[in-house]
Amino acid sequence: MTMTLVRYNPFRDLDILQRQMNRLFDESFLSDTKENGIPAAEISETEDAIHLKLELPGIAKEDLDIQVTKNAVSVSGERKEETKTETNGVTRSEFRYGKFSRVIPLPVHVQNNNVTAQYKDGILTLTLPKSEEEKNKVVKVQVG
Missing domain, CATH: 2.60.40.790 (Immunoglobulin-like)
Structure with missing residues (x-):
């Protein structure tokens, strides 16, 4: 049995979190604009x-x-x-x-x-x- 060594990158998790927050904000902003009917x-x-x-x-x-x-x-x-x-x-x-x-x-x-x-x-x-x-x-x- 061989083990593969994987290097942990803490910034990768932060990057994923930032992308998820950006997507959530964009979706929320766009839906609010459409739902509120801002002309x-x-x-x-x-x-x-x-x-x-x-x-x-x-x-x-x-x-x-x-x-x-x-x-x-x-x-x-x-x-x-x-x-x-x-x-x-x-x-x-x-x-x-x-x-x-x-x-x-x-x-x-x-x-x-x-x-x-x-x-x-x-x-x-x-x-x-x-x-x-x-x-x-x-x-x-x-x-x-």
Whole structure:
């Protein structure tokens, strides 16, 4: 009978533990984001306005609360989803409820009393006109 000598490496156990913790954190973070329904956002800027799109599938426009200050947008709401399927006489029902809230800081001041909103196919689109002082921030100077 021969024995094989194996060298013990204590750092190997720490490495395994760290990978397991990272995976647990990543899975927990991703599932929390999906379950809480934190909406994905896209922001773009033109000369006259800020354009903000939020992805809000499965939420009725009546369940949205949108508030705009001169330098931020707050969107909150409640998702109420129910799906039922029936296969071979077995009914499967799933409910998904959850509130969400997201505050998005704006890169410039806007005219919060002149905002337009559209909601179609689960996409909320806000057009936030820039305040006059922001529009006139860059002034062309003539050299004499």
